[in-house]
Ligand SMILES: Nc1ncnc2c1ncn2[C@@H]1O[C@H](COP(=O)(O)OP(=O)(O)OP(=O)(O)O)[C@@H](O)[C@H]1O
């Protein structure tokens with residue numbers, strides 16, 4: 001119950017901050033001020049706010065509903081394009097429906113795609129294999145000796161990484177009735193979201 005109220009308070013304050021960044025943007029527009037540094041700063045604040053919102057949603061319980069997988073993927077891609085505008089190939093049939101938590105499933109996709117972008121991927125491809133959802137990227141492959149460790153709490157190879165991303169993503173997907181694994185059949189990085 002306490003977690004639920006913390007979640008709501010964080011969400012409320014995020015909305016307030018979001019509103020103020022829009023107000024600042026409008027005032028700059030109105031005054032005809034074009035400043036690349038300011039624009040980028042506002043974009044970064046908005047990105048950070050959406051990341052905080054993702055974290056906050058882990059505080060509330062899972063809410064499963066029938067959702068269009070294509071819509072979930074489109075939403076995640078939209079968010080990720082703000083990090084870096086790489087190529088996305090989405091081969092999931094438009095009619096695919098899954099039972100998931102909208103925000104938590106979106107966060108899971110964003111986490112996986114963000115890692116791909118951070119690994120230097122220029123293309124992320126999302127496609128079905130049976131009932132599984134595969135997310136493949138052409139970034140720097142994961143070295144064989146760390147493939148076992150990537151889902152471990154705190155494991156990171158990045159200077160500013162927390163090593164929480166995949167651990168939390170896997171846990172969140174499990175709570176929604178999925179498994180998350182790395183496809184073992186190839187060196188190419190392919191994450192597999194399967195039904196439990
Ligand atoms: N798509 C990928 N390509 C290459 N390496 C990856 C990929 N995804 C994950 N990794 C490796 O797995 C490690 C753990 O990933 P994880 O997302 O858990 O933490 P992180 O990205 O390092 O930090 P953060 O907490 O900010 O997400 C990464 O540091 C990286 O070495």
Ligand SMILES: [Mg+2]
Nearest residue numbers: 111115165166
């Ligand atoms: Mg990560």
